[in-house]
Amino acid sequence: MRLILVGLGTVGQAFIRVLAENEEQLRSSHRLPVHVVAIADSRGIAVSSKGLNLDLALKSKSETGSIGGYPGYGSFSPSERIPELISLTDADILVEVTPTNVVDAQPGLENILTALRSGKHVVTANKGALVVAFEEIEEEAGKRNLLVKFSGAVGGAVPTIDFVRSCLNGNRVLGIDGILNGTTNYILTRMCGEGCSFEEALAEAQKMGIAEANPSYDVDGIDTACKLLILANSVMGRRARLSDVKVAGIRGVTRQRAEAAARAGRCIRLIGSVSDTITVEPREISKEHPLCVDGVLNAVTYHTELAGDMTLVGRGAGGRETASALLRDVIHVSMLKAGGVR
């Protein structure tokens, strides 16, 4: 299996690490030798038809800030060359993990479409491309009988999409409720449990690296809305757009409201829901509610036709967790490609 990796931030580096650690296991139990034949980041490119040395790739990134420091390569601005690299390199799968951009989805969308048009499967954690152009991506893939897998985009390590596709055969998902953003869940857990204000909890999350310097994407509910939209479109067959999602974030949750909820044995959580409508808003639920998970956990409840409610809980974020989802997708594509199935 020959991979191109585009994007070498937290997730891209974690993916290389997980790949390196599991190389032997992949070869023996899955009969799956994996070669990363090209890596690109925003400042450089490295290519080897026999497969790059993964340790050297990580070393180059940590020492020079780019894959361009890989022996024999130099840093330069490669953005316009990345589609060319994807198109011309002989590979089976593009692993696309450039930053999410929900405005025009670039550069992820062009990378993904270029891969599909040159006959490559795609594994991605890039929410922007899926939010902006899900139908176009599905259509390009369908035309060529290629696979697009995006387990890492929603729920991190929690297999929110594969669960429906592989584990609920014959059963319909009628609705979804989920905690899909670890940052806001951490802040709300602190507010309801320890009596922090929103500002205090946010500052703490930023200090811990759980929240960004500009926290809007998380705390205003946009990240949750994007993930919910990807779920609705991929596992419930909706054709919704981001503008169809009614979004309220958690800035309006006061310390008083959080404390009152806690005193009543309840908690406030930012819940995304797909029913007739698609909404994201802070809701008060009881401590016994399956979605009342603490800290940076994610949780998704599927309301199913034949089997009632099923809830999945696990670590939503983290480079290593998302990398494990990418690896799962790479293995899945390889098995289907080999005609091996499970």
Place this chain on the structure above:
Amino acid sequence: MRLILVGLGTVGQAFIRVLAENEEQLRSSHRLPVHVVAIADSRGIAVSSKGLNLDLALKSKSETGSIGGYPGYGSFSPSERIPELISLTDADILVEVTPTNVVDAQPGLENILTALRSGKHVVTANKGALVVAFEEIEEEAGKRNLLVKFSGAVGGAVPTIDFVRSCLNGNRVLGIDGILNGTTNYILTRMCGEGCSFEEALAEAQKMGIAEANPSYDVDGIDTACKLLILANSVMGRRARLSDVKVAGIRGVTRQRAEAAARAGRCIRLIGSVSDTITVEPREISKEHPLCVDGVLNAVTYHTELAGDMTLVGRGAGGRETASALLRDVIHVSMLKAGGVR
């Protein structure tokens, strides 16, 4: 897809109902016409090479107590003829749902082995056969490249086995903790929440049809041990037997202990654990613990290597829930057989 159904108790009847309700959907979205060509229960047999009328089969059962009342058939004692029926009938899958027997696994085990030896895939919810003879069943199936699926045996509607096989590719399960028996969980929920004694909560569960007249199988932890064993052997590759499981039930949980736990914001639950050892015992956990689910719910936590802990929560018992698991397995077998994959 041609099915033989053996066993027509709560689960068998629910399976027929779910099949009848979803016939059209199966035909259209899965391109899967399903014909039940033979049904057997402990008192009769009905066969039709074109497929039995499912409504008439249910009517026969409710009016005469057996499938033997199906038009053109008569009740008789068919036990020795069922293996012959399985062996000689032209069918793709045996759906085996006779009662669980953990002593010698009969009649389920003979039915399952007969199906495999005559080239039929098996879908079953029969824990007895899997507990007593997992290796023999796997070996018989493996020799002939046949599938044995048993989603309904562990966790009812909750896809405890498929989750690992389909959703955790590339990730290893290092340990399992689970609430696998709804009856004991209901009793413990009542004891910890409402201050009932064990006897009161048990009597209530029996009145509601949640517990059997002879509750030993549930309250002494045997059912949990069987399910845990099936999980350990099937998703963690163990080769354990029932005698390897250290089992303690919930009869020893006093009202005092339950009330003390509740006062401390904790709860007692019957937890099955697979680590170096396999154990079933009542344990005190905090209300925030992911396994602290209420009522007849089931919950399983997988400790995974790459993705941390993942917990699955849903309805474990109930004819309809188990029937949905059987249907899922039938669809899965059909897809693999057709070379279609997901």
